Amino acid sequence: MPKHETRLRVRYAETDQMGVVYHANYLVWMEIGRVEYVRSCGFNYKDLETLEGILLSVVDVQCRYLYPARYDEEVVVRTEMVRSNPRMVEFGYEIRHAEPDRLLASGSTRHIWLNRNMRPSRLPEKYHDFLLRA
Amino acid sequence: MPKHETRLRVRYAETDQMGVVYHANYLVWMEIGRVEYVRSCGFNYKDLETLEGILLSVVDVQCRYLYPARYDEEVVVRTEMVRSNPRMVEFGYEIRHAEPDRLLASGSTRHIWLNRNMRPSRLPEKYHDFLLRA
Amino acid sequence: MPKHETRLRVRYAETDQMGVVYHANYLVWMEIGRVEYVRSCGFNYKDLETLEGILLSVVDVQCRYLYPARYDEEVVVRTEMVRSNPRMVEFGYEIRHAEPDRLLASGSTRHIWLNRNMRPSRLPEKYHDFLLRA
Amino acid sequence: MPKHETRLRVRYAETDQMGVVYHANYLVWMEIGRVEYVRSCGFNYKDLETLEGILLSVVDVQCRYLYPARYDEEVVVRTEMVRSNPRMVEFGYEIRHAEPDRLLASGSTRHIWLNRNMRPSRLPEKYHDFLLRA
Numbered sequence: 078m079p080k081h082e083t084r085l086r087v088r089y090a091e092t093d094q095m096g097v098v099y100h101a102n103y104l105v106w107m108e109i110g111r112v113e114y115v116r117s118c119g120f121n122y123k124d125l126e127t128l129e130g131i132l133l134s135v136v137d138v139q140c141r142y143l144y145p146a147r148y149d150e151e152v153v154v155r156t157e158m159v160r161s162n163p164r165m166v167e168f169g170y171e172i173r174h175a176e177p178d179r180l181l182a183s184g185s186t187r188h189i190w191l192n193r194n195m196r197p198s199r200l201p202e203k204y205h206d207f208l209l210r211a
Numbered sequence: 212m213p214k215h216e217t218r219l220r221v222r223y224a225e226t227d228q229m230g231v232v233y234h235a236n237y238l239v240w241m242e243i244g245r246v247e248y249v250r251s252c253g254f255n256y257k258d259l260e261t262l263e264g265i266l267l268s269v270v271d272v273q274c275r276y277l278y279p280a281r282y283d284e285e286v287v288v289r290t291e292m293v294r295s296n297p298r299m300v301e302f303g304y305e306i307r308h309a310e311p312d313r314l315l316a317s318g319s320t321r322h323i324w325l326n327r328n329m330r331p332s333r334l335p336e337k338y339h340d341f342l343l344r345a
Numbered sequence: 346m347p348k349h350e351t352r353l354r355v356r357y358a359e360t361d362q363m364g365v366v367y368h369a370n371y372l373v374w375m376e377i378g379r380v381e382y383v384r385s386c387g388f389n390y391k392d393l394e395t396l397e398g399i400l401l402s403v404v405d406v407q408c409r410y411l412y413p414a415r416y417d418e419e420v421v422v423r424t425e426m427v428r429s430n431p432r433m434v435e436f437g438y439e440i441r442h443a444e445p446d447r448l449l450a451s452g453s454t455r456h457i458w459l460n461r462n463m464r465p466s467r468l469p470e471k472y473h474d475f476l477l478r479a
Numbered sequence: 480m481p482k483h484e485t486r487l488r489v490r491y492a493e494t495d496q497m498g499v500v501y502h503a504n505y506l507v508w509m510e511i512g513r514v515e516y517v518r519s520c521g522f523n524y525k526d527l528e529t530l531e532g533i534l535l536s537v538v539d540v541q542c543r544y545l546y547p548a549r550y551d552e553e554v555v556v557r558t559e560m561v562r563s564n565p566r567m568v569e570f571g572y573e574i575r576h577a578e579p580d581r582l583l584a585s586g587s588t589r590h591i592w593l594n595r596n597m598r599p600s601r602l603p604e605k606y607h608d609f610l611l612r613a
Contacts, residue, residue: 089380090233090373094226094282094528097597100537101224101506105358108503112357112417123417126496135502139541145597148228149380149391195499195547223514224507228394231463234403235372239492242369246491246551257551269368273407279463283514283525329365329413358501362494362550369492416496 080157083113084175087150097145103182104138107170110154111186114168118207131198132191133166140184144174151175161209163199165189214291217247218309221284231279237316238272241304244288245320248302252341265332266325267300274318278308285309295343297333299323348425351381352443355418365413371450372406375438378422379454382436386475399466400459401434408452412442419443429477431467433457482559485515486577489552499547505584506540509572512556513588516570520609533600534593535568542586546576553577563611565601567591 085106093099111133115122125131146152155171165188172182192198200208219240227233245267249256259265280286289305299322306316326332334342353374361367379401383390393399414420423439433456440450460466468476487508495501513535517524527533548554557573567590574584594600602610 088373089227089376090235092228093223094228094230095534095536096228099224100540101503101510104503104506105356108357121417132497134497134547135544137541137543138502139539141539142537145536149389222507223510229400229402234406235369235376238369238372239490242491255551266363268363268413269410271407271409272368273405275405276403279402283523357495358503360496361491362496362498364496367492 080155081110081114081117083110083154083156085109085152085154087146087148087152089148092148095145097147100140100142103140103142103146103172103184104186106152106154106172107138107140107156107168107184107186110156110170111168113154114156114158115208120204120207125204129201130193131200132193132195133188134191134195135186136165136189137187138184139186140182142182144179144181146172146174146181152181153178158208159185163190163202163205163209164197166208214289215244215248215251217244217288217290219243219286219288221280221282221286223282226282229279231281234274234276237274237276237280237306237318238320240286240288240306241272241274241290241302241318241320244290244304245302247288248290248292249342254338254341259338263335264327265334266327266329267322268325268329269320270299270323271321272318273320274316276316278313278315280306280308280315286315292342293319297324297336297339297343298331300342348423349378349382349385351378351422351424353377353420353422355414355416355420357416360416363413365415368408368410371408371410371414371440371452372454374420374422374440375406375408375424375436375452375454378424378438379436381422382424382426383476388472388475393472397469398461399468400461400463401456402459402463403454404433404457405455406452407454408450410450412447412449414440414442414449420449426476427453431458431470431473431477432465434476482557483512483516483519485512485556485558487511487554487556489548489550489554491550494550497547499549502542502544505542505544505548505574505586506588508554508556508574509540509542509558509570509586509588512558512572513570515556516558516560517610522606522609527606531603532595533602534595534597535590536593536597537588538567538591539589540586541588542584544584546581546583548574548576548583554583560610561587565592565604565607565611566599568610
């Protein structure tokens with residue numbers, strides 16, 4: 078599976094008084110990146126929650142900030158699945174300024190699948206072809 | 212029931228690049244105000260959700276902004292129940308700078324009770340003494 | 346100036362434990378609506394801040410909630426300028442579910458122009474043709 | 480300098496539809512932790528920004544999530560300064576459920592000092608005694 082790109086525009090609400098994007102919002106952008114990554118694999122993360130009753134819970138986050146993103150800029154979130162098995166998934170991200178192209182931040186998130194009772198679970202087999210990385 | 216006051220300190224995350232608190236965050240502060248109002252009546256809003264299966268859903272919000280709140284300032288949220296019956300509740304709020312005392316914003320929220328299926332519901336009778344305004 | 350429409354997809358971060366979008370986020374969507382409205386008039390709100398040193402400060406917000414928006418749904422923000430003069434602007438909004446089309450919420454915001462010292466100011470004349478409603 | 484503890488109560492706005500706190504909000508709590516840490520050293524981070532014109536910019540964040548925090552729970556943020564020199568600071572955090580005591584998450588943030596032009600800068604010498612770790 079190649080890297081997947083999704084674009085977004087920085088919201089006023091995402092800035093802070095430093096005049097740049099508040100750092101916690103990059104984690105929200107990573108979430109958008111992985112949801113769109115899953116969508117590009119042919120199905121919705123939402124269906125996993127509502128139809129299959131499994132949740133993708135974040136167990137680890139890391140982000141390195143190189144240049145600040147600013148209000149109204151167009152930002153590209155480049156997402157790839159780094160590792161996966163039926164119990165866990167790891168995504169890597171690059172957050173880039175669209176034009177001119179420039180790396181703003183890079184990060185990763187690690188997840189486990191949980192069932193509705195918030196207990197560790199497994200990704201159902203029918204999704205393995207789509208979501209398990211060779 | 213007299214007005215209830217709760218205090219909070221402005222978070223960096225709540226500011227925007229204008230150098231003041233982003234306006235949508237006042238709604239979050241109102242929510243803190245009404246939760247603490249309910250707590251001051253002798254029980255938890257959380258229990259209403261988990262034990263009684265009823266939710267207090269917002270149907271209307273209004274806020275007027277007079278002076279901006281700034282990072283690290285202490286803010287007082289003064290909450291009162293303006294109207295209530297078993298089907299709806301209306302709260303009024305004043306958001307004030309703590310010292311010197313100054314009105315920053317005033318607003319109101321109107322709510323209906325919903326059950327777990329998101330259908331209009333009624334506040335159980337045992338709470339009427341606490342939460343229904345004479 | 347006709348109504349302007351902009352689309353967005355509900356983020357996971359925008360939901361709360363009620364399983365629907367947290368009500369304060371509708372104000373963020375209104376902000377996106379008016380920024381895109383201004384862009385459709387031929388210039389950037391960002392430039393007003395950085396080049397002209399004037400800010401569009403919110404003085405009043407009102408929102409009525411009819412149906413909840415949910416995670417991953419596509420939402421349309423329909424924005425129109427209701428009133429304006431060189432000192433103030435008022436916007437009206439409809440927030441609709443994209444498909445099937447359904448009104449989720451309606452609201453309005455009133456703004457005044459401030460200069461960099463957060464004092465009331467006037468919209469520079471060269472923008473009047475674009476941003477003042479006949 | 481010993482560890483510093485600050486308490487907060489989980490806001491409804493901080494939950495997501497999983498029924499627990501949205502993971503990005505732990506970064507906001509870490510920010511509260513380090514601001515209160517600085518305050519416990521005898522001065523305000525706010526003054527550093529407004530009087531000295533220096534900003535504490537985040538360059539790296541890491542967080543590991545063990546147990547979810549839930550609405551209305553009291554949470555303790557335990558903050559310590561792990562490393563520091565006139566150009567950078569590193570904080571470590573434990574985010575704990577208050578009662579019963581339980582570790583919910585642990586993390587760290589690394590920061591550099593920036594001047595008003597967003598260029599790397601140095602912490603003024605008069606603060607070294609307070610903010611530089613032996």
